[in-house]
Amino acid sequence: MTQNESNLMVEVSTDYYLDGKSKVEIARDRGISRFQVARLLAQARDQGVVRIEITPPRVDGERGARLAARLGVSEILVAATGEDTTATRENVAVELARAARDHITEGATVGVSWSRTVEAAVRHIGRLPQCDVVQLVGALPVEGSGNSLALINTFEQMPGVRTWPVWSPLLVADAATAAGMRRQPEIADALARADRLDVAIVAVGHWSERSSTVFPQISVEEQQAATDAGAIAECSGRLFDAEGRPVRTSLDERVVGVTLEQLAATPQVIVIGYGAAVAPGLVAAVRGGVANTLVVDDAAATALEQLAPA
Template identity: 90%
Template sequence: MTHPDSNLISNLLVEVSTDYYLDGKSKVEIARHRGISRFQVARLLAQARDQGVVRIEITPPRADGERGARLAARLGLREILIAASGEDTATTRENVAVELAHAAHEHITEGATVGVSWSRTVEAAVRHIGRLPQCDVVQLVGALPVEGSGNSLALINTFEQMPGVRTWPVWSPLLVADAATAAGMRRQPEIADALARADHLDVAVVAIGHWSERTSTVYPQISPEEQHAATEAGAIAECSGRLFDAAGRPVRTSLDERVVGVTLEQLVATPQVIAIGYGAAVAPGLVAAVTGGVVDTLVVDDAAATALEDLLPH
């Protein structure tokens, strides 16, 4: 039997929450009207949130569909989703992550084999995806821990918790000490199985990074000599640790030999590759990825979209 006081408190939580969130009354006004203190109002509002009486959802602005369609037509892509650029990188990343989650829900169908490469944005998108249909998720790259963020192993573990989702992890760092070590890691049965499955993906989710210290998670992890060698060889962008030039061609350096992960050739052979990139600097890399046949769907922010529009002939 419900205690009468419980009903009174429940009703009060609803009434105070309605006053504050829907009617726009201040805590002082609510306190004066109901004969309680402002601090009691604050406690009631906090209690309402804790008990689920009030649920607050923050939804970034959705993509500009018409603009994305025009830009996709100019690039020869299936689709481009354009998210709002935020006041800082974290906000921009979150906005792009929301759009990436929408794209994932649209393209990942029951029974699909899905390859996922780690990035901060992909990691953020998983929070918005919630659940996936029954499918197989393949880790496309080894782990590259980044301060303040997770890594590809943590990401694949998140997918593993989803009902009906089977996962194939790559139990290796993304970058190892030398080519011989990388070759040995690729021969390990579990890793070899996961990377072999990248030959038979239905969908891949990857990130494109501009080849520079500030905009690539790989660049700061290698020696200045390797950085210089990659730049001299024509690298302008990277995807899953793989470098490519302005024509979308793979750039082969000693770095490429140390990567444990999917190849650009495997991504080119994948029917549907969803790639994210944000910031104006990444635009040439995005064009190169399209030129090289790596990408089918792009998820970008407004700054990247504007830079793409400026790069492309009218």
């Protein structure tokens, strides 16, 4: 691109993004075609000349700091609760993207579990430094959303990022099948890297049909057995009780993915959750040593304050 073309790109971007002119107006005023305007605007975005950041309102940062001190974690980021679940998820996703950019450094090994919020956060992360991204769980397709394989493919498109996929469902029919999947060389290699993570990004859900992606996938008998065993929350297909201790049931043997022990050994684990119902599970994740940073919404923060008074 010549200097004149570069200057025109900046001028067209200023017209469009700052002065609010339409592409048709810019084309007329500049004596170029509307398609040239569109091309210059696209180039400005691709080359970083124009950078757009969507920033939902953040709840008082001091509140997160006070709550982090109460719970004994390094950081709590609090996003605004939206008018509906989709809006809340998007707000939390923006905060998660910020946390990811803060903690993922050059050469890091990053483990990522799938959730709708993690999927949304990738759109806001932008570029990452050169790093390895490890898929922590097999795929569990959710109607209207993607899955962990699609998510890891998104990371694969980022320059400088190597990925380690897990070519398996998250939940298989029986323990023998799961053991066989975990022995497959590519899957075994990816899951072994979960022993050497620098950063992990995972979601915690309340153990219920509404909040857990795994709960609706199993039989009523298995649901009840897990509840009777003390399960209150789920993370990456793994169940734990109010003290953060793993809950072992037949379900645990059917999961192809990271273990709670591997997460507890990871130096930096970013845990996301939203809604008041998830608060006991977040507290349990902290007690179990699988959470250093929490990214929550206002409703979850309020519930956490009630569970961990000053």
